[in-house]
Amino acid sequence: MTETDLRDEADSVLSRLVGKPEGEGRLREDQWRAVRALVEEGRRALVVQRTGWGKSAVYFVATALLRRRGRGPTVLVSPLLALMRDQVAAAARAGITARTINSANPEEWEEVHAEIAEGAVDVLLISPERLNNPQFRDGPLSELTASTGLLVVDEAHCISDWGHDFRPDYRRLRTVLAEMPAGVPVLATTATANSRVTADVAEQLGTGIDTSGTDSSEESAPLILRGTLERDSLSLGVLELPDAAHRLAWLADHLAELPGSGIVYTLTVSAAEEVAAFLRSRGYPVAAYTGRTEGADREAAEADLLANRVKALVATSALGMGFDKPDLGFVLHLGSPSSPIAYYQQVGRAGRGVDHAEVLLLPGKEDQAIWRYFASLAFPPEDQVRRTLGVLEEAPGPMSLPALEPQVDLRRGRLEMMLKVLDVDGAVRKVRGGWTSTGAPWTYDAERYAWIARQRETEQEAMREYARTSACRMEFLRRLLDDDHAAPCGRCDNCTAPRFSAEISEATLAAARGELHRPGVEVEPRKMWPTGLPSIGLELKGKIPETERTEAGRALGRLSDIGWGNRLRPMVAPQASDAPVPDDVLEAVVSVLTEWAKGPGGWASGEAEAPRRPVGVVGVESTSRPQLVRSLAERVAAIGRMPLLGNVATAYEAGVPPRSNSAQRVRTLEGAMQLPASTAEAVTQARGPVLLVDDYTETGWTLAVGGRLLRKAGAEAVLPLVLGIQS
Known part of the structure; x- marks a missing residue:
C-alpha cells in the first residue's frame, strides 16, 4: 500500500468519526504525521497540542487502521470517567468498539473481559488506578500487555509532578511499557505542557523522546509533535477587586453579561458550594460541581451545562480534563490556580467551537494561603516513609490501609499516595489483601523533592506575575508554557482595553457581605x-x-x-x-x-x-x-x-x-x-x-x-x- 492509499484510508475513518460525508474529512498535517508514525512505522510519539486540536482523532484513526491490519486492541489510559464516556461515544461514530473498565461499572467487568478474549473489543479504556489493581494487573492487564496493538496515554501531563492533577498510578506505565513486545506503537497526548513537563513525561514513560522539539528522520526514533498554544477564540482578562465580598457581588451583577454558559472555578470545595448557593439566591440557574458531588449529580450537572439549562457550573478542578462543550462561552476563576499549567488546562475548556469566549481571572488575597495548604500535602518526610517501610517489613503478611494507618503518622489519602509512589519505585507492592514490602533498597530523593517544591513556588510567582502584567496576557501565558510561537494576541484586556467594569451595586455588595x-x-x-x-x-x-x-x-x-x-x-x-x-x-x-x-x-x-x-x-x-x-x-x-x-x-x-x-x-x-x-x-x-x-x-x-x-x-x-x- 502506498502512502497515498494509507492517507486516503485514514481520512475515510476521520470522516466517519466527525460525521462528515465520505471524502470530506481530512487529517491535519501533524495528525497525519502521528498516525503514519504509529501505523506504518510502529514508533512512539508524544503529541502536545492545544485543546480542540484533535488529539483523540489520532488514536481513533490509528486504532481503526491497526485493527484492519490484524493488530490487537488499543489500550487507552484515561484519567476521568467523563472523558471515558465521551470517548466511547466518539469511537462508536467511527465504527470502533470501545469498552471501559473503571470503578463505576464493576458489574460489567466480567462481560468486558470475555469480549476482550473473543477479540471483539477495539479499544479498552482504563483509569491509571486500574494499573495497580492486583486482580486486573495480574489477569487481564498481563494478557493485554502481550497482545495490545497500541498503547495510548491520554492527558499525559498527569504523569508529571507538574501536572494539573498528579496521579502516581500514571508512573506505573513505565512497567507496562517495559513488558510490552518490541514494535508496539505508543502515543502520549496532552494539551498542557511546558518544556519541563514534556521532559518529565518523556522520562516517566521511558520513551527517550528528544525534547529539543526536533523530529529525527530515523524510523526507530520517537516523534514529538508540539504545536502552538494560541487560541484565537479566547479573550483573557484580569479584574482586581478589594475582597471576597466584592468578587462575589461582581459575579452576581455581571454573570448575565458573560456569553452563553460557562464555568466558574474556585480553589476549594466550600467556596464552590458557597458561591453556587449565593448565585442561586440571586436568581441564577447554577450548580456546584466538586469532588464531594455524587457521581449521578455530576453527570446531571454536566448534562445541564451541555444543554445550556444552567448559566454556569461553579466548580473545583474536579471539572476539567475530558469535559467537552464546544460552545462553552466563558471560564471565570474566583481565585488563581497555583500554576500556569493548571490555569491553561482549565481556561482551555472555553471557546472550542465558537468565535469568541471570555476568560476572566479574579484573584484573591487568600489564594496564597490555599496554595500553601495544598503544598503541605506533598511527598512525606523521610522519617515517615522509613517508618512505613519498617512496619511493612515486619508485618507477617499484607497490610491493608486501615491496618497500616494506625502504625504510621499519615492520613489515609496521603499514605495511599506515598505507597503508590513507593510501588512504582519498587520498594512495596500492592497485592490482594493490602501492601507488602519487596525488601528492595530504596533511596529518599530529598534533592528532587526539594527541587519540586522550589519549582512549584516559581510557578506560583508566575501566576502572580500573570495577574500583574501589563503585557499581552495570552503571550505571557504561552511563554510561561514555553510556546516558541508566542506573540501578542490583540484580544486580551492589555492588548485592547478592559471589557468589564469593576462597578457593582451597593445592594448586591450588601447581600454578598451578608452571605459571606x-x-x-x-x-x-x-x-x-x-x-x-x-x-x-x-x-x-x-x-x-x-x-x-x-x-x-x-x-x-x-x-x-x-x-x-x-x-x-x-x-x-x-x-x-x-x-x-x-x-x-x-x-x-x-x-x-x-x-x-x-x-x-x-x-x-x-x-x-x-x-x-x-x-x-x-x-x-x-x-x-x-x-x-x-x-x-x-x-x-x-x-x-x-x-x-x-x-x-x-x-x-x-x-x-x-x-x-x-x-x-x-x-x-x-x-x-x-x-x-x-x-x-x-x-x-x-x-x-x-x-x-x-x-x-x-x-x-x-x-x-x-x-x-x-x-x-x-x-x-x-x-x-x-x-x-x-x-
Whole structure:
C-alpha cells in the first residue's frame, strides 16, 4: 500500500468519526504525521497540542487502521470517567468498539473481559488506578500487555509532578511499557505542557523522546509533535477587586453579561458550594460541581451545562480534563490556580467551537494561603516513609490501609499516595489483601523533592506575575508554557482595553457581605473510634458510646471559606501571634450561639431530644494560642451568664510532633489531655450540659477526647464551640 492509499484510508475513518460525508474529512498535517508514525512505522510519539486540536482523532484513526491490519486492541489510559464516556461515544461514530473498565461499572467487568478474549473489543479504556489493581494487573492487564496493538496515554501531563492533577498510578506505565513486545506503537497526548513537563513525561514513560522539539528522520526514533498554544477564540482578562465580598457581588451583577454558559472555578470545595448557593439566591440557574458531588449529580450537572439549562457550573478542578462543550462561552476563576499549567488546562475548556469566549481571572488575597495548604500535602518526610517501610517489613503478611494507618503518622489519602509512589519505585507492592514490602533498597530523593517544591513556588510567582502584567496576557501565558510561537494576541484586556467594569451595586455588595459573613457551621461529632487503636496500645474500638460522645457543635466558619475563612485563617495560622479574641469575631460567635439555641436541635428549640441550656463553659488549654482560647471562653461565659468551669489540660510529651492521622492523633491526645481535679469537680456540681471551647478543629479528635473526659466527669452533654473548622 502506498502512502497515498494509507492517507486516503485514514481520512475515510476521520470522516466517519466527525460525521462528515465520505471524502470530506481530512487529517491535519501533524495528525497525519502521528498516525503514519504509529501505523506504518510502529514508533512512539508524544503529541502536545492545544485543546480542540484533535488529539483523540489520532488514536481513533490509528486504532481503526491497526485493527484492519490484524493488530490487537488499543489500550487507552484515561484519567476521568467523563472523558471515558465521551470517548466511547466518539469511537462508536467511527465504527470502533470501545469498552471501559473503571470503578463505576464493576458489574460489567466480567462481560468486558470475555469480549476482550473473543477479540471483539477495539479499544479498552482504563483509569491509571486500574494499573495497580492486583486482580486486573495480574489477569487481564498481563494478557493485554502481550497482545495490545497500541498503547495510548491520554492527558499525559498527569504523569508529571507538574501536572494539573498528579496521579502516581500514571508512573506505573513505565512497567507496562517495559513488558510490552518490541514494535508496539505508543502515543502520549496532552494539551498542557511546558518544556519541563514534556521532559518529565518523556522520562516517566521511558520513551527517550528528544525534547529539543526536533523530529529525527530515523524510523526507530520517537516523534514529538508540539504545536502552538494560541487560541484565537479566547479573550483573557484580569479584574482586581478589594475582597471576597466584592468578587462575589461582581459575579452576581455581571454573570448575565458573560456569553452563553460557562464555568466558574474556585480553589476549594466550600467556596464552590458557597458561591453556587449565593448565585442561586440571586436568581441564577447554577450548580456546584466538586469532588464531594455524587457521581449521578455530576453527570446531571454536566448534562445541564451541555444543554445550556444552567448559566454556569461553579466548580473545583474536579471539572476539567475530558469535559467537552464546544460552545462553552466563558471560564471565570474566583481565585488563581497555583500554576500556569493548571490555569491553561482549565481556561482551555472555553471557546472550542465558537468565535469568541471570555476568560476572566479574579484573584484573591487568600489564594496564597490555599496554595500553601495544598503544598503541605506533598511527598512525606523521610522519617515517615522509613517508618512505613519498617512496619511493612515486619508485618507477617499484607497490610491493608486501615491496618497500616494506625502504625504510621499519615492520613489515609496521603499514605495511599506515598505507597503508590513507593510501588512504582519498587520498594512495596500492592497485592490482594493490602501492601507488602519487596525488601528492595530504596533511596529518599530529598534533592528532587526539594527541587519540586522550589519549582512549584516559581510557578506560583508566575501566576502572580500573570495577574500583574501589563503585557499581552495570552503571550505571557504561552511563554510561561514555553510556546516558541508566542506573540501578542490583540484580544486580551492589555492588548485592547478592559471589557468589564469593576462597578457593582451597593445592594448586591450588601447581600454578598451578608452571605459571606453569615456565621455558623455545624461541627459533626465523632461517632466511631479509628480502626487499629488496639494495635497501638489503646483498647478503644467500634462506636463511641453515646454516654461518652459530644453533641453536634458549631464553628464560626470554615477556614477554607472565602467569607469567615479569610478573617479566621490569619488568627490560627502557625505563625500568627497570640492575642485575645477580637470584638467583631466575638460578636459573630454570640450570633452563632443565639441561632444555635433556637435552631433544630438547639437547647431553646423546644425539641424533646435537645440538650438543656449549657450550665457552664470549659476551655481547651492551648499551647500555641492560650490568650485567644482563654479570652474566648471567658467572654462567652460572661455574655451567657454562665460560670467558667475550668479547662481541659494538655500536656504533650517533649518532642511529640502534631499527629496527622486519626489513630495517631487519638493516641497522642489520650496521653496528653486530662481534666484537672478542680474542673472535674466543677463539672460534676454543675449538673448539666457544658460548652467546650477551642480555637479551631481539623480532625475533631481534640473535641472528642476532651468531650469524653467531661462526659465521664458527669457532664449531661458536651456542646463543642470553635472559631474555625478545617474542611
